[in-house]
Amino acid sequence: MKHIINALVENKPGVLAHVAGMFAARGFNIDSLVVGRTEDPRFSRMTIVVIGDDRVLEQVRKQLAKIIPVVKVQDFSGQPVVTRDLMLITVAAPPEKRAELFAIIEVFRGHVVDIGPKSLTIEVSGPESKIEAFIDVCRPYGIKSLARTGTIAVPRQAGAEL
């Protein structure tokens, strides 16, 4: 099962290597790991999607917390969260297919960020399932390249998806 773990870490050299090394050394499975700055320049936030059962997750949380530059660990499993992935995807788009593609992009609330003679680059963000669905829809046109960020998440305040 997939779990989203959020770790606030000190902005120090070697922290990413430490976290990644710990996951590798203990045989934990990372699905994705995103690091970025936070509102406080002293800290970064890591959002880690981990695959494993509850026992594995408990160890992941504890082993993360044990790393000294890791300040706080939160497990978002079983709690309402907003999750987002960002994807840039370049799809083959000969002129005769473009209208069709634009319609799809519209449905997915994506943006065209680059246009070439034979392709379009589209930016899509959303929960992972939406990104996957968009990839599936694009596949028949021919995917030329694809880059994804992995999941970031924050706890949800409102009761439902907005």
Place this chain on the structure above:
Amino acid sequence: MNSRITSQSGTRGQAQQESLTGAEIVVRTLLDLGVDTMFGYCGGVVLPLFDKLFDAPIRFIVPRHEQGGCHMADAYARASGKVGVVVATSGPGACNLVTGLATAMMDSSQVVALTGQVRTELIGNDAFQEADTTGITRPITKYNCLVKDVKDLERTIREAFYIASTGRPGPVLVDLPVDVEVARYHMGEPATIDLPGYKVRTKGHSRQIAMAAQAINQSERPVLYVGGGVITSNTSEQLRALARKANIPVTMTLMGLGSFDQTDPLSLDMLGMHGAAYANYAVQECDLLIAVGARFDDRVTGKVATFAPHAKVIHIDIDPASISKSVRVDIPVVGDARCILEELLEQVEHRPRTAWFEKIAQWKQRYPFAYDRNSPYIKPQYVIEEIWRQTRGQAIVTTGVGQHQMWTAQFYKFRHPRQLITSGGLGTMGFGLPAAIGAQIARPDALVIDIDGDHSFNMTMTELATAVEHNLPIKVCIMNNGYMGMVRQWQELFYGKRYSKSYLANPDYANVARALGAVGLTCEKKEEVPKVIEEMLRQERPCVVDFKVDRHENVWPMVPAGKSLNEMNGLDILERLI
């Protein structure tokens, strides 16, 4: 969390606002932290530091190999309860610390390693003697860091000592580029530690403790299972009080030996793969297992699924990550063992548990540790028993790794904490001799004996020169079976007696000892054992005794890897011997 390690000496006053080099800052900070002994080996990028150590009031021990130096610092820490400090140069020097750091890490020993590094602007350029020291040692240290700015130096060293010595202790490495050692900075008030991600929990949760007390008071068949955490947290007294008051038998891990007096009737001695049959049976049949400062290592639990199958499990540990890592725990109590046991002590009641103690007495009588006393050969167990007798069980004992280590654990009945210094977690051959040196430095008046294996001794015997140089009266008793005995035992039992590469020709150890300036003795006859030990104990210089022991002796009982604790081999052999 903001806290500060307080000054332990008055050297600070004069340092106010002086401009100092990084190397001077290191030395002053070490003195301020109370360091009076260090181990280390010099090299290009630590020369500025060594220059400042030249006339510093610090006893400095130079090993013959940095691995030895790291084991010395580790054993110094284990024997004294203080932080052990080791210094090495960049590249090869730092790499030679690796085994020592991993050993300290696995056994939660408080070591601070200072390594030199190439100039900051050369880092990453494959400079001469450059190694990615923080990268290499990250998984084998509790914490490490590279100091890039002399402004951070004092704070970092204080943090290193604080992290190494608090919580679950462990080694910390600080990497010092040579330009930082020579850069100048003003030293003012003691730098304040700034570690927002490091919180040390001491007091246990009162509700959990109350639950633990209730479980203890209700238990018919409890067992205390204690590990090295009881020793590092100085909890032996509280442990004894708890065992006595609540009337609970105590079994120890290899690392826990010494935490509870093994001559006490409540002692069940060591448990696990080569533990006492009575300890293993007691664990398998208990209804309550109270783990204190122990981590359910696979050498202790055997097959996890069938470990202590009838027991409710209480786990008292400072490290939350140890809880429910391998064995499911019913009542976890996270915090300092001493605080927790003190609180627990007030809430437990005495219960006679007559049936339980009768059963234990039967096991003890039926399956004691045993060996063939009538053999014409020198049995290693006999040598260890005789050492115990002549030292009245009071020596500080270090070991290598192998059969001799297990026999030491089985036949030297430890009575005090910090009395056995052995590599339990990593199982590092070659630990014994440098550990004896570190322990002797920490405890100059104690009798320190390394009970070693021939092949373990081979790995670090060069450190005998260090012992001679400092005239340390350590004693090395080599249980010379001519084999990597533990490997030979496994090959005999599990590999059809194909003794692949487990035999090497050994030198004449008495001659080696003499060549290095120590006393060398040899013991070839069983009858001579007591006399030779007497002679050894009379020596005031380092002394090596080569005991030519039975080459084919095995360690019993033995729980084969992956079997349950009650599936011990060799019980029939033990039964025949008593």
